[in-house]
Amino acid sequence: MVSKISEGVSISVETFYQAEYSNPAGSEYMFAYRVTVENINAFPIKLLSRHWYIFDSNGTERQVEGEGVIGMQPSIESGKTYQYISGCNLRSELGKMHGSYLFENLHNKKTFTALIPQFEMAVPFKLN
Numbered sequence: 001m002v003s004k005i006s007e008g009v010s011i012s013v014e015t016f017y018q019a020e021y022s023n024p025a026g027s028e029y030m031f032a033y034r035v036t037v038e039n040i041n042a043f044p045i046k047l048l049s050r051h052w053y054i055f056d057s058n059g060t061e062r063q064v065e066g067e068g069v070i071g072m073q074p075s076i077e078s079g080k081t082y083q084y085i086s087g088c089n090l091r092s093e094l095g096k097m098h099g100s101y102l103f104e105n106l107h108n109k110k111t112f113t114a115l116i117p118q119f120e121m122a123v124p125f126k127l128n
Contacts, residue, residue, distance in 0.1 A: 004117035008041035031121040057094035093123040
């Protein structure tokens with residue numbers, strides 16, 4: 001698991017290889033990742049949007065942007081956490097992701113960006 005604190009938000013990510021949804025013979029590798037967002041600010045926040053940078057070890061790079069996460073724009077009270085699970089497909093056994101979330105301070109309505117730490121996705125047998 002990797003973690004990063006920026007702008008009063010702690011973001012932790014844990015990854016899992018999804019062998020049952022992967023097809024190595026067809027160069028299709030599926031990974032799940034669990035993100036935990038903890039609001040350590042003194043005010044409530046709302047997650048408005050996400051921006052991901054995805055790097056595949058075959059040299060492919062892509063970006064994904066969109067509203068919220070998994071179809072939601074959760075509000076997180078001070079001292080509380082929000083957790084969700086999502087996925088990413090790669091064309092090789094190794095890759096990495098990082099990015100940012102755009103949040104709104106629900107007290108003053110100002111927006112700010114919190115960084116998502118870089119994390120790696122690796123098929124387990126590649127780590128030996």
